[in-house]
Amino acid sequence: MIKKIFFVTALIFVFSVLYTDTTYSASCPELMSGEVVKAHNGSAVYFVTEDLETKYYANDEIFFTWHESWDIVRAIDGACLDLYPLAAPAGMTYRPGSRLIKRLESPSIYVVSADGIRSKVQSPSILTELYGSSWGVLVRDVPSYNWPNYKKGPNLTQAIPHAGQLIKTASRDTVYYVGSDGLSKLSGSLHLWNQDVRTVSDAVFNSLYELGVVVTQAEIADELLFNIVDTTVVPDTVEVITDVPETVPDSPEVVVVEPVNEPVSVYETSVLEQQTIDELNAYRETYGLSPVVHDDLLFDIAYNHSEYMFDTDDFAHVGFEDRFDRANTEGSRIYCTENLAWNYPNAYDVVWVGWKDSPDHNAAMLKPNITHVGMSWVGAYVTMFACE
The missing domain is CATH 3.40.33.10 (CAP)
Known part of the structure; x- marks a missing residue:
């Protein structure tokens, strides 16, 4: 009789545990890829990836290279984050083209390309060609514990714009996005991303191929965050191309530092x-x-x-x-x-x-x-x- 009572009690206990777990899981929100979340009582902020994993933002500056406001952050129960494991690598990187990085222990400078790839820059003259004479203000030290968030890529040995950059020339207002296959013309506003448009020489611009594709900021974000690439190319016909505005007016935030049709003087201080x-x-x-x-x-x-x-x-x-x-x-x-x-x-x-x-x-x-x-x-x- 004692054994029977114990068996029934054990069943009730197991049922209680399962029921509690089921009820708790149902109370957690179902997050979608692209959401930005934090725990109610925590300060860490996470991005939800396409695989429903999470990546942390190491600091505010990294967050604001991607987003314009804290208003997008959704607060959830801290325990619910356990349903969304950390990705590998676990941290968000600076948005490609927005900053230059270096290790705390080393003077070497790296660009950040699409998919968080870091490429060591062979010469300061390359940085001047791609990021302007004031490129030094863009360099950020990355602590060793965050360095693995940036995947190692090939060295940058030529002044050719890298994937993820936003560029224009001094003689044209049109902004272009540098994708893996070439240049796509921007349509619409870049908002805060306008500050990261780099003015390059005609020679540097012409080192890449214009694809005849028009993209928006939202499409660029999707490609950079989820590796979603729009492969629909506008047919190479005059009728289609003429429907695209020749220029997209810049935001007042964009400052052109290079004089029109003149190279930057070696004596121009940053x-x-x-x-x-x-x-x-x-x-x-x-x-x-x-x-x-x-x-x-x-x-x-x-x-x-x-x-x-x-x-x-x-x-x-x-x-x-x-x-x-x-x-x-x-x-x-x-x-x-x-x-x-x-x-x-x-x-x-x-x-x-x-x-x-x-x-x-x-x-x-x-x-x-x-x-x-x-x-x-x-x-x-x-x-x-x-x-x-």
Whole structure:
């Protein structure tokens, strides 16, 4: 009799567990691919993939390269996330073409292409051709634990736009999307993505084939997020092509930095370089010293050394005497000083943290006799070459 009672009790317990589990599962929402979710009491945000797996956004900036507002995020019970396992790789990447990346421990710069593929850039000149002279402001350090989210791809050895970029030329307002097979013309607004349209030379643009296809921002997002490619190509006939507007007006957010029909001068300072000069002068002003001004020759000298450090990973003042001899011979400079920096996130930290906190670098910034400066950023490498 005792055995029978125990058996019945065990059945009731098993039924209770199964019933509770079934009831709980029914209370969880059925998520759809493309949704963005978070737990009610959590801060982590996840993207739901086509396979109904989840990928986390490592930071706010990555999120906003894809989306325009937090309003799209759906809050669910944290336990319901267990129904949607982490994908492999588990993290979202920066949207292709929106940022450049590097490892914290390395100066090498990578572009991010479609499907989160990273390609090491062989030369800074390639970055200038594809991302403009201010490409340094786009570089983001990726911690080692997030680095596997980016799949290794082939090195980028030529200035050819990569999959996922949005490009235009200085002479035309039309924006094109770089797909795996060539260029597709954009129709409609890009909204916040407008800030990531890169102006390239005609030669760079013509290195790719125009497909005669028109795409929207939503279609681009689908291709990048789900690898959905619209293979419907508009027939190559004049009647069809003339139905496509020749130009799509740019949003006011798009800023063309290259002059029309003119190559970017090697002496044109980037926004980041000018910010570093401004921070230097702000620091000198606190000591009652006169500001230094940009000089083309000194900038070329500084740029060549930053490029050398970028190419060789040799973070050193090697060749300073040769740089001074050139400044003296070509510019009649009688005194020069030099500061170097590596792996600082912005101009402020270079001046007010890196150089200010180092006695020798601080002394160089506060030389009362220097009047002109060349300030160059190439990737994570900074050279200040200032002279009297």
